[in-house]
Amino acid sequence: MSKVGATRAALIFGLFAALEFLCRAGIINRVTMIPPTEMATSLWDILKSGRFNDDISFTLYNIAAATLLAAAAGFFIGAALHALPRLRRTTEPLLSAYYAVPTFVFYPLLIVAFGVGRAALIVMGAMFGVVAMVVNTMLGLDHVPPVVERTGSILKLDALRQLIFIRLPAAAPHLITGVKLAVAYSVIGIVAGEFILATSGVGKRVAFAYDNFDNKTMYGMLLLLLIGVMVVNGALSVWEKRLHRRFGQR
């Protein structure tokens, strides 16, 4: 391991050890936080007993569906706006202020429209993720080097082939960034929705445990959520970096 990596690992380990000590010594009381090792054993118990499997798969399915919707819709909207500079310039302020407003204030309206359940949560998550994908699609298409487009014209590719073989691969690094952000934002939208009102799901379990002072379950589920997000995010980041390197862009 490199010196940087070793220092980083030591730092992270040290932070957890310090947290563990503070909790065990009673400096952080148990009502506020349980020791990290207990969070891990709680998570292990939850996974082994399988008592929240339905909630976990419910949330996973919703996140997957919302991300898919956000990525697909975001790509098409982004491509359309890229093709129509006038419209793009006009909608610019809207897109750049979008994330400062907590979109899940619309959640109650979505419940009225779709009922309590999957659909409202998925639409919520997709609404959160779509703008990140739109912005990154436009960025990606902006960064297609003119020389590869010209190569495409020289090879007399038709519009569809030009899109599939030239533009999409050249824009791929930014598209992956968009998908990565869409996942992150969908998680926020869906978990927030589950916190507020839902029939099941990881967020619902966390909120329920919080209301009942069941810190063990709550921290176990939070740990699961955080680990899940970090794994997906890490995997997409690695892919993103590889694509960026391959296309020689920053």
Added chain:
Amino acid sequence: MKASRSDYLVLIIGLLVAWQLLHWAVGANVVSSPAVTLKRAFELLHTKSFWNHVASTGMAFGLASVISIFAGIVIGLWLGLRRFAGDVADPILNTLYSIPKITLYPLILLIFGLGVSAKVAFGVIHGIFPVAIFTMNAVRNVAPIYYRTARILRLSLLTTASTIMAPAALPEILTGARIGIALTLLGTLIGELFASTSGIGFVLIRAMDVHAVVDILALTTLLFVFAASINALVHFFERWARHNAQQ
């Protein structure tokens, strides 16, 4: 490409038309009409209790922004100047930036309780990471010749940071601050939605509980206008700093 005045007009008219169409499509108990909603928004602007809530949110948001930006810039400058520390911290910062902070709400509530400090804490955990990351990258991208000049003049770390790095990296730092401010506003409002007894977020969650569609949309519209104005303001500073840096 800079948006002109007519573009904003077109955008606003377009949004109102889309809103009206949506209202007709789904009905008044899901989306209220723009006319009714805007009338309600103007009514809200004339009540005293609304302004009390605005003051409450504004105070928490202001405090959280100051903390996010100040602490973020300090952390970013330090990590940017110390290459090794920066390399160690970079992935950790990025991971912290990318985790959905909303999942931490029970933790924040247990630590800070219900009230102003929880709101501010929520704002800060949203805003501090982008500021730190952008500042760090900005400092690292400063031309090495500046850094060497500082070494030749034997400036201390603190003087190097304040007189050489900060001005040179200002435009990028302001980009970080703009993103940081937007996220701080989001964080503060989330904090209010889940954990407070006053503020715009609190009024919103109350409207959500009783399903007051007109109120929800009126408040959201006002929030959006506010967020867009702040965004535009910081953007303006950013352009100004970039213009200065090029001279």
